[in-house]
Amino acid sequence: MLNRYFSIMVILTALLSGTAGLSTTVQAQQQGEVPGQSLGLSSDSDLWRYVRTGNAGSTQMKNELSAVMIQSEGDNWRAFRNGPLSNVGAFAVMGIIGLLVVFYFIRGKIRIDAGPSGDTILRFGTIDRFAHWLMAGSFVVLGITGLNLLYGRYILLPVIGKDAFAAFTTFGKYAHNYLAFAFMAGLALSFVLWVRHNVPNRLDLEWLKAGGGIFKKGVHPPARKFNAGQKIIFWAVMIGGLSVSLSGIALLFPFQTSMFADTFALLNVIGFNLPTDMTGMQEQQLNQLWHGIVSMALMTMIIAHIYIGSVGMEGAIAAMNTGHVDRNWAKEHHNLWVEEEDQKGSPKPAE
């Protein structure tokens, strides 16, 4: 009997203390605390503000980036990539193609005014042509596979279906990763071979003033081996190509570089006020955007180059095909270079 009475007392005590506990929890929740006091005394808003502004907590995982729950710059990165970068890029590439079509219909193919002479002159040796096609071939594949990453899901996927698109994109990713090195090699070789012909001089201003003679039949401003237009392409390809290569390497080997923080620090010396305290993730996001911007600008320019080097101008492609160009073509577009070459070939006048 005593035992039974004791058990009832224990159960009642437990129930009463439980209810009391419940009422304190309810009160605590009404005061903004979390059951169990697991968050200590700091307020929820302070905690979430801390998390929302990209601060790192602590984690058992080896990768320190996993301690960041919310990285707001990611929103900005995605908005810029899917917004201005994609839109302006598409507009630029489609725009230049449209302009070239209009140019073709107005000006037509730029012919050799004097007609082909049948006599040729060596313009680019084997090593020059190898460097050009190594750089050009890899650039074209890099451009197509890169465009697929930006626009493929909207343009290609609906046409070829999921499986083919997945296979093409996987293949494209490997091609893009490995051919990047062929492009860099072609770029470096072209630089070494052609830089001495691409030093700007006063003749270039004359060439530019005459619009290179490409808008009017019969106009041929003087030029040496490379005219001002080609020099612009050369330097844009070299500087842009180097920049795309560096940002590409940073994307291939993530979180190893601080190129943006370093560049911003340099720019701050000349009066800019750019952030220099960036996380590895922010560096990656900026690398990706920069890689996209510069490569789209290069593609836009190279489309015009491909046009003028092939269908746009009679006789030009021979320079990179056999290496020999028609003498009349050379005289019209690079008269001073022809003179230099002829002087090299002819015996020196007796002094």
Ligand code: HEM
């Ligand atoms: C894929 C099609 C291409 C064609 C048909 C083509 C054609 C040509 C031709 C004919 C020349 C010699 C022009 C001359 O004799 O004066 C040339 C030069 C050159 N190409 Fe290309 N090219 C192509 C792609 C590229 C690409 C993708 C790049 C760079 C990424 C490039 C960079 C250059 C440079 C730097 C030069 C020397 C400067 C100049 O002539 O503008 N080419 N190309």
